[in-house]
Amino acid sequence: MLVVEDNPAVAEVATAYLQQLGYMVKQVGSAPEALELLGNDPKIDLVFSDILMPGGINGLELGHAIRTQYPAMPVLLSTGYSGSASDAVRQGFVVLQKPFDIAALEQALRETRRWKVEQPAQRVVG
Numbered sequence: 720m721l722v723v724e725d726n727p728a729v730a731e732v733a734t735a736y737l738q739q740l741g742y743m744v745k746q747v748g749s750a751p752e753a754l755e756l757l758g759n760d761p762k763i764d765l766v767f768s769d770i771l772m773p774g775g776i777n778g779l780e781l782g783h784a785i786r787t788q789y790p791a792m793p794v795l796l797s798t799g800y801s802g803s804a805s806d807a808v809r810q811g812f813v814v815l816q817k818p819f820d821i822a823a824l825e826q827a828l829r830e831t832r833r834w835k836v837e838q839p840a841q842r843v844v845g
Contacts, residue, residue: 720737720743720744720745720763720764720765720767721744721745721747721757721765722746722767723749723750723752723753723766723767723772723778723781724746724768724772724797725748725749725773725774726769727748729769729817730746730748733767733797736821736824737767737824739821740821740828743762745763749773749774750772750775750776750777750778750780750784751774751776753766753781754781754784754785754788757785757788764792765792765793765794765828765832766781766782766792766793766794767794767795767828768782768794768797769798770796770797770798770800770804770807771798771800778796778797779803779806779810779812782796782807783810793834794812795813795814795815795827795831796813796814797814797815797816797817797819798816799816801816804816811834813827813830813834814827815827
């Protein structure tokens, strides 16, 4: 799993939760870094990204790029802002509201993986 988060403290919490849930986690701080790593690491099976990030590509744009380049890759987005969440949900992404706990993260991951089977999820979690 790949965590894409520009805030190191949030990235550490997300990574710790994911590791507690049994995931092997890689972490990057921007969408361009995520796209580069996805191109070089076939073991990544899900991307968990913040929506609002600096660096020219936000999490929603990253999600669309991943869907284009890696159509089988599930993408879970996260934000603390309801406007960003609404936009992403309208575009078919599962969105986890910040702050979140490990139970909400686990539920959002289940819904994200289910989205790849059912499409579209259209859900906000948390």
